[in-house]
Amino acid sequence: MAPFPVLSLTANNCNGDVLAVCGTKDVQVMSVNAQGYVTSRINLHPSVDTASGYIVKCMWLPGSESTLAIVTDTFIKIYDLSVDSLSPSYYFIVFSEKIRDACFVVTEEATCVLVMMSNGQIFYQQVSSECSASEGPVYFTVDFIVNHPSIQNVDGRVCEGGASIYYSQSLQMLFFSYRNGKSFMATLDGTLSKTNLIVEIPLKSNTITNSDKTSTTTPPLLEWQEVRGHPGLVSALTGGTSNPVLLLVKPDCLLIQEQKPLSVKSRIQGTALVVQPSSNEMSSRTSLLLISEDGSLRIQYCNNNESVNHWLQRKYTPSTPLAYLTQFSKKSIKIKKRSKPPKIPVDFFEHCTRMQNAELEFGGTDILHVYNKEQVKHRLNVGGLYIASTKPGGFTLEVNNLQSDTNVMVGARILLGCRSLERTPSYIDVYGRKQTVTFPGGIARWFDVPLSRDECLQSDKQFNITFGPSMDSSGINMVDCVRIYMKTKDEFGFPERPVTPGLSLAPGGRVLSDDERTDRELLQPLETQKLPFDKSVCIRLVCNAFSILGNHYLYSSSSLVGVADVVKQTTPLLNLSTPAILQYHARYLISCVVKTTSSYPLCKDHLQLSLIKNQLLNQANQSLFQPELYQHLLLILLTICRSHVENLALISSPLTQIFRTCFRDDEPKDGEVPDSVADGCGLWAELVDKLNEVFWALYRKRPSNLNIAPVCNTGIY
Numbered sequence: 001m002a003p004f005p006v007l008s009l010t011a012n013n014c015n016g017d018v019l020a021v022c023g024t025k026d027v028q029v030m031s032v033n034a035q036g037y038v039t040s041r042i043n044l045h046p047s048v049d050t051a052s053g054y055i056v057k058c059m060w061l062p063g064s065e066s067t068l069a070i071v072t073d074t075f076i077k078i079y080d081l082s083v084d085s086l087s088p089s090y091y092f093i094v095f096s097e098k099i100r101d102a103c104f105v106v107t108e109e110a111t112c113v114l115v116m117m118s119n120g121q122i123f124y125q126q127v128s129s130e131c132s133a134s135e136g137p138v139y140f141t142v143d144f145i146v147n148h149p150s151i152q153n154v155d156g157r158v159c160e161g162g163a164s165i166y167y168s169q170s171l172q173m174l175f176f177s178y179r180n181g182k183s184f185m186a187t188l189d190g191t192l193s194k195t196n197l198i199v200e201i202p203l204k205s206n207t208i209t210n211s212d213k214t215s216t217t218t219p220p221l222l223e224w225q226e227v228r229g230h231p232g233l234v235s236a237l238t239g240g241t242s243n244p245v246l247l248l249v250k251p252d253c254l255l256i257q258e259q260k261p262l263s264v265k266s267r268i269q270g271t272a273l274v275v276q277p278s279s280n281e282m283s284s285r286t287s288l289l290l291i292s293e294d295g296s297l298r299i300q301y302c303n304n305n306e307s308v309n310h311w312l313q314r315k316y317t318p319s320t321p322l323a324y325l326t327q328f329s330k331k332s333i334k335i336k337k338r339s340k341p342p343k344i345p346v347d348f349f350e351h352c353t354r355m356q357n358a359e360l361e362f363g364g365t366d367i368l369h370v371y372n373k374e375q376v377k378h379r380l381n382v383g384g385l386y387i388a389s390t391k392p393g394g395f396t397l398e399v400n401n402l403q404s405d406t407n408v409m410v411g412a413r414i415l416l417g418c419r420s421l422e423r424t425p426s427y428i429d430v431y432g433r434k435q436t437v438t439f440p441g442g443i444a445r446w447f448d449v450p451l452s453r454d455e456c457l458q459s460d461k462q463f464n465i466t467f468g469p470s471m472d473s474s475g476i477n478m479v480d481c482v483r484i485y486m487k488t489k490d491e492f493g494f495p496e497r498p499v500t501p502g503l504s505l506a507p508g509g510r511v512l513s514d515d516e517r518t519d520r521e522l523l524q525p526l527e528t529q530k531l532p533f534d535k536s537v538c539i540r541l542v543c544n545a546f547s548i549l550g551n552h553y554l555y556s557s558s559s560l561v562g563v564a565d566v567v568k569q570t571t572p573l574l575n576l577s578t579p580a581i582l583q584y585h586a587r588y589l590i591s592c593v594v595k596t597t598s599s600y601p602l603c604k605d606h607l608q609l610s611l612i613k614n615q616l617l618n619q620a621n622q623s624l625f626q627p628e629l630y631q632h633l634l635l636i637l638l639t640i641c642r643s644h645v646e647n648l649a650l651i652s653s654p655l656t657q658i659f660r661t662c663f664r665d666d667e668p669k670d671g672e673v674p675d676s677v678a679d680g681c682g683l684w685a686e687l688v689d690k691l692n693e694v695f696w697a698l699y700r701k702r703p704s705n706l707n708i709a710p711v712c713n714t715g716i717y
Contacts, residue, residue: 004023007055010057012060014064020060026055027068035345054073063169076099077133090132100117103166115165120160145194163220164220178220179220180220185247201256203256222238230302265294267292270291285301287301352486361377362399385480387478390475391477392469392475409459410459415446416445426470430464435449550589570586587604590603612637
């Protein structure tokens with residue numbers, strides 16, 4: 001609890017455990033742990049002494065974990081909490097008028113503050129050692145130059161006065177508004193002291209009807225903020241009505257959408273934008289939460305398409321495929337039983353999805369001798385119903401995941417005590433972790449049962465919930481509701497389980513060896529495999545064509561025709577960042593035209609090594625190398641080293657020789673498959689030098705602080 005009325009909470013973007021709590025005249029900085037408890041506090045005293053003085057807002061400087069700025073109506077103080085929490089590092093004041101809003105522009109070379117005054121004037125001041133508070137306060141004296149036909153100075157007031165100002169570090173754009181309803185967005189020049197290009201933000205006017213006249217007004221936009229995890233999306237509130245407005249900034253256009261209340265009695269009181277992350281950036285979901293005066297909560301989802309996710313495209317968003325590499329073992333996963341529940345964030349279930357009836361099934365011998373499976377599912381999902389057991393030692397409820405191919409269960413929420421507190425289980429046991437059932441206040445409550453990552457890996461198909469015996473004299477044990485939560489395997493980062501080798505036959509009846517059998521089973525088309533989120537008709541068409549053509553080649557006893565064309569058309573798909581399902585079918589097609597299963601990795605590795613050689617040796621300017629391509633080449637090389645390190649010598653082998661050795665085809669004609677002959681040791685030495693040069697060229701392009709870098713930054717991360 002803060003010792004003053006709280007007006008706002010400001011989280012640090014660089015350190016989510018730190019909050020700045022702001023009141024009218026006081027500020028307190030809190031450190032919060034994952035369970036939501038305050039671990040430490042720092043009290044700041046900005047010295048707002050006058051009766052009419054107040055704190056406008058407090059804000060963390062972009063890219064800093066410890067620098068906090070307190071903006072009041074007459075001055076701005078900047079504290080470096082890592083050095084001194086009592087005295088400010090910088091102290092800026094104004095001659096006259098009042099401060100309406102302020103923002104900071106941070107680059108790798110300089111930091112400056114822009115202040116919107118009550119008369120509409122914008123001041124600019126660079127934050128440097130010359131402005132240190134040890135030398136006394138510094139006055140704002142430099143005007144920020146803004147030139148636009150709609151911005152007029154009348155009797156010393158610009159557009160009837162200033163309203164707000166905000167700078168987007170990711171978009172490198174300035175947003176500001178005036179009291180007459182004019183709102184603008186602009187780019188800054190290199191000196192950060194004036195604008196280059198200004199665009200007025202078009203907003204619809206509101207009609208106000210009085211008893212004698214009707215007027216139209218356009219409210220200014222206030223309280224700008226960016227949506228973390230969704231670059232290009234900026235939110236603001238309209239003055240007076242506080243309706244949220246979403247701005248989607250793209251290079252060639254600006255999309256605007258205002259959210260209005262459903263009725264006059266349900267005015268919007270608060271908003272929040274939440275991005276539910278995923279390992280696949282394009283599948284992340286952005287949600288807008290609106291709470292109204294009548295207590296209703298609306299949730300609106302942002303369309304997940306290319307127009308909305310423009311800045312999430314791979315050419316703008318840095319990709320780090322090497323960061324997701326994990327070494328998998330063929331040994332079975334061993335789960336360690338925990339005596340204590342895992343430490344789970346308080347918002348754990350907010351980032352999960354509740355499973356629907358069609359996605360799960362309840363069972364267990366303790367329950368199925370009383371109810372059938374459909375009855376159990378119905379009674380646990382309908383309010384007012386329950387399941388009961390009379391076993392004296394408690395009972396076990398099995399939870400089965402019917403969508404285990406795509407989803408993994410991550411936790412459960414259990415409702416107890418709606419009917420009778422005496423007939424509730426004494427404890428809940430999951431994987432040996434017992435949670436005692438208590439009812440503070442003597443009312444029914446929900447019990448959260450999150451699963452750790454190790455437990456989730458074992459619970460992709462099924463897990464058991466054991467309920468302890470009740471205190472009822474007749475031994476009746478009742479459970480009111482069970483909700484199961486899941487994540488997609490893509491969101492969870494679920495590892496691919498290795499295939500257990502079995503008895504397999506090659507065409508002609510020959511029994512395959514262990515190595516051949518494993519490779520063949522890994523490359524067989526999976527009839528039950530579902531396409532990922534990309535449901536493109538083109539991708540499905542190509543995959544089906546590869547599967548049909550591969551089956552034709554696989555079971556053909558005669559010499560194959562057109563294998564060179566197959567290799568020529570299929571190889572690029574192995575070397576590009578195409579969808580995984582497309583690469584899977586491309587590998588399957590190549591595996592069907594080789595002479596033996598052991599020839600497949602020989603051919604595939606040679607084709608991919610040829611790509612690495614051509615990409616590195618043909619690139620003259622290493623600084624123009626794409627970071628994603630570089631990491632993709634390293635990923636290919638790492639995969640070859642892990643699986644078949646002896647195939648690295650193939651980089652100097654002629655492709656014609658590999659073709660004759662591996663494929664079931666007549667000898668290709670001259671020129672049909674190009675040769676590549678070189679000295680192996682010398683070639684590898686040259687390639688290693690090129691890899692090193694490209695790495696340092698990309699590393700030098702990496703911004704020093706990612707939190708202030710533009711959305712289209714490049715480099716290795």
